[in-house]
Amino acid sequence: xxxxxxxWAIGSNTALKAYASLKGGSGTFYSWIRLPLAMALAGGVCGxxxxxxxxxxxxxxxxxxxxxxxxxxxxPFPTGRIWLxxxxxxxxxxxxLAATWGIVSIDLITSDxxxxxYGQLAVTGLFAFIVGFFWLSKGWGLIQRGICSTPSLNxxxxxxxxxxxxxxxISVFLGFLVLTLWLGLLAWSASNDWAYAPENPKSDYxxxxxxxxxxxxxxxxxxxxxxxxxxSNADPKYYRRHGRTxxxxxxxxVVVLSLAITNGIQNGNDRRMVVEKIQAVAKDLTAAVxxxxxxxxxxxxTTNDYIRAYAEIEQLLPDCEAKIxxxxxxxxxxRQLDKNxxxxxxxxxxxxxxxxxxxxxxxxxxxxxxxDTLTKQEVLTxxxxxxxxxxxxxxxxxxxxxxxxxxxxxxxxxxxxxxxKIQLPSK
Numbered sequence: 001x002x003x004x005x006x007x008w009a010i011g012s013n014t015a016l017k018a019y020a021s022l023k024g025g026s027g028t029f030y031s032w033i034r035l036p037l038a039m040a041l042a043g044g045v046c047g048x049x050x051x052x053x054x055x056x057x058x059x060x061x062x063x064x065x066x067x068x069x070x071x072x073x074x075x076p077f078p079t080g081r082i083w084l085x086x087x088x089x090x091x092x093x094x095x096x097l098a099a100t101w102g103i104v105s106i107d108l109i110t111s112d113x114x115x116x117x118y119g120q121l122a123v124t125g126l127f128a129f130i131v132g133f134f135w136l137s138k139g140w141g142l143i144q145r146g147i148c149s150t151p152s153l154n155x156x157x158x159x160x161x162x163x164x165x166x167x168x169x170i171s172v173f174l175g176f177l178v179l180t181l182w183l184g185l186l187a188w189s190a191s192n193d194w195a196y197a198p199e200n201p202k203s204d205y206x207x208x209x210x211x212x213x214x215x216x217x218x219x220x221x222x223x224x225x226x227x228x229x230x231x232s233n234a235d236p237k238y239y240r241r242h243g244r245t246x247x248x249x250x251x252x253x254v255v256v257l258s259l260a261i262t263n264g265i266q267n268g269n270d271r272r273m274v275v276e277k278i279q280a281v282a283k284d285l286t287a288a289v290x291x292x293x294x295x296x297x298x299x300x301x302t303t304n305d306y307i308r309a310y311a312e313i314e315q316l317l318p319d320c321e322a323k324i325x326x327x328x329x330x331x332x333x334x335r336q337l338d339k340n341x342x343x344x345x346x347x348x349x350x351x352x353x354x355x356x357x358x359x360x361x362x363x364x365x366x367x368x369x370x371x372d373t374l375t376k377q378e379v380l381t382x383x384x385x386x387x388x389x390x391x392x393x394x395x396x397x398x399x400x401x402x403x404x405x406x407x408x409x410x411x412x413x414x415x416x417x418x419x420x421k422i423q424l425p426s427k
Contacts, residue, residue: 324369
């Protein structure tokens, strides 16, 4: 219709003839472009999830798996020849990635911040679509067979059944439990990392995770298929049993995945808040220490220079001590957050902060406290030096003040070493 309207609008017989020929071969043509169009639409869904969820990997995988399951029965390959199917699939993959990039490019500002993560998750989403297209669609079809009132074509008649296959039912639940726990762990980990640092790329999304998930899914799949082959849905008893089994499995799956995602996001937010709080107080403490250090680094040549400099430092010490104590309190809270875990704590499997961060921070704080104590001694020594006659101050500086400067030099080197070990991740 658009082609006819366009041809009529411009008065082009060529366009009209081209549309007529296209319409005549539409069945064959559509069968070849159906898969690329479907994957382009899936790529648009992937791009929308990346853009509007701030690259949430769980949403990307879930929506792409669902897209693969939905499009699988609607987009069969138009040919069985492998040498034609492979190029067609590659074209479809290119259409999917192009559509993803096109949607993501709508918001260039956000795309610049999340570009690397978008690229990684686009590939992850493509793998999820392939898994949904080739594998999950079969599993979904098998589930529908189990809850459909019409008998399965492969099922035996009810009279030919040799009893309830309890071993297969147990195998279904065990396999489904293992698969659900594995997927829950992946969802928890991905949600945790996303909530903690959504803009930082997470590089460990290996294809092996999809392979493991597919292998684990084959366990309950084969057991359920065996059950359906032995128990026909034509028998109301089997039909009710299959429905209850499916509902119970789906409830278990939804509950585990929901708890995993919720707890993962909450744990990631907890980690993020702790690190941000530590960064904030550490920044204030660094500013206070830097002000005192800047005074000490002046070109102090005479005893009067030292006396005036340490008189200024004395005015800054109370603020610096207050910031030291505040930083110590925050680090202690972070340590207690990991110690006081209940059985339902969201941080049961993941520390609220990077490994050894609080240990290094406490070590650094102890060194800063020693530096503060030493600075107080220097201030007191400078004050005593100011009370002496000017001709005696030089000797007093050599015997009393200079040894304190040597201790300060050694302590400063230790502080630099410990500070270099502390690497707080950015947001």
